[in-house]
Amino acid sequence: MNDIELNIEGNNETAERKRNEEVKDEWINYDVDGDPKISVSNLNVWYGEERAIKDISIDIPKKSVTAIIGPSGCGKSTFLRCINRMNDRIRNAKIDGSIRFDGTEIYQNNLNLVELRRKVGMVFQNPNPFPKSIRDNVLYAPRKHGYIEKNFLEKILGRTKQKEKNILEKSLKQAALWDEVKNRLDDNALGLSGGQQQRLCIARCLAVDPEVILMDEPASSLDPIATSKIEDLIVSLSNNYTVIVVTHNMQQAARISDQTAVFLTGGELVEYDETTKIFENPESKRVEDYITGRFG
Numbered sequence: 641m642n643d644i645e646l647n648i649e650g651n652n653e654t655a656e657r658k659r660n661e662e663v664k665d666e667w668i669n670y671d672v673d674g675d676p677k678i679s680v681s682n683l684n685v686w687y688g689e690e691r692a693i694k695d696i697s698i699d700i701p702k703k704s705v706t707a708i709i710g711p712s713g714c715g716k717s718t719f720l721r722c723i724n725r726m727n728d729r730i731r732n733a734k735i736d737g738s739i740r741f742d743g744t745e746i747y748q749n750n751l752n753l754v755e756l757r758r759k760v761g762m763v764f765q766n767p768n769p770f771p772k773s774i775r776d777n778v779l780y781a782p783r784k785h786g787y788i789e790k791n792f793l794e795k796i797l798g799r800t801k802q803k804e805k806n807i808l809e810k811s812l813k814q815a816a817l818w819d820e821v822k823n824r825l826d827d828n829a830l831g832l833s834g835g836q837q838q839r840l841c842i843a844r845c846l847a848v849d850p851e852v853i854l855m856d857e858p859a860s861s862l863d864p865i866a867t868s869k870i871e872d873l874i875v876s877l878s879n880n881y882t883v884i885v886v887t888h889n890m891q892q893a894a895r896i897s898d899q900t901a902v903f904l905t906g907g908e909l910v911e912y913d914e915t916t917k918i919f920e921n922p923e924s925k926r927v928e929d930y931i932t933g934r935f936g
């Protein structure tokens with residue numbers, strides 16, 4: 641390649657970058673219907689000197705599925721963990737910017753973190769039930785957080801048992817697991833299949849009445865049938881909850897989500913729009929390349 645060609649290549653790249661930057665403003669303002677459940681403004685995250693999230697602003701609408709996609713290391717999990725302040729537990733993480741939950745800033749000193757994490761539940765890549773019975777897994781958090789009264793009167797009237805039964809049945813039904821486990825509630829959860837364990841973890845999260853469910857690659861360790869059940873479950877949960885799912889699987893994002901945010905290397909949010917638009921007609925060349933497998 642001679643100098644002139646190099647120059648043209650450089651100019652094309654600059655023009656492309658400029659075009660992306662100009663249109664990017666429009667995407668970030670992608671309007672959600674009504675008040676957003678979560679509103680992120682100018683979020684930056686560093687691990688030591690390394691920046692993992694670069695100035696991200698995004699509104700997440702209520703009762704829908706938002707997919708976060710992008711290549712490995714682009715900051716998807718980091719972003720998810722900011723929403724329930726799980727990154728606070730990472731010693732060298734520094735977070736700057738604002739995240740509002742129903743209009744309330746979650747990065748304020750006096751925030752009740754236990755309450756935030758009850759409202760914003762999380763499901764991880766690998767199912768992680770406790771080595772306890774199915775019943776005790778689902779009831780663990782409601783018992784711990786005082787959802788089930790244990791005063792003497794309640795106990796002798798049998799109300800404690802009834803409340804536990806209601807929470808157990810409701811959560812397992814919502815997680816599409818009840819029919820498979822209703823006759824073995826006292827069996828150890830570790831005896832369930834991987835897909836059942838993941839649905840149990842979802843039931844455990846539902847048992848404390850969350851409003852938002854964060855899912856970090858919830859089906860990546862599962863076979864196709866178990867994956868399909870989790871996908872159906874995610875779609876049905878979005879009738880009542882705001883679901884945000886990180887996935888590497890673009891077909892999965894296309895199947896289950898209402899809107900998709902594409903992160904690219906460097907922790908940048910490159911495009912955010914309705915899922916059909918992202919997959920059928922993305923604005924950004926870089927997003928198109930990523931989706932068609934030419935990059936990432």
Ligand SMILES: Nc1ncnc2c1ncn2[C@@H]1O[C@H](COP(=O)(O)OP(=O)(O)OP(=O)(O)O)[C@@H](O)[C@H]1O
Pocket residue numbers: 687692710711712713714715716717718719730
């Ligand atoms: N606890 C940590 N300490 C230091 N660096 C971290 C930590 N967690 C993540 N990182 C770095 O931050 C960047 C973003 O990581 P993150 O796990 O958020 O990306 P990701 O898009 O979820 O990746 P993957 O798809 O591979 O799970 C990476 O460079 C990663 O190495």
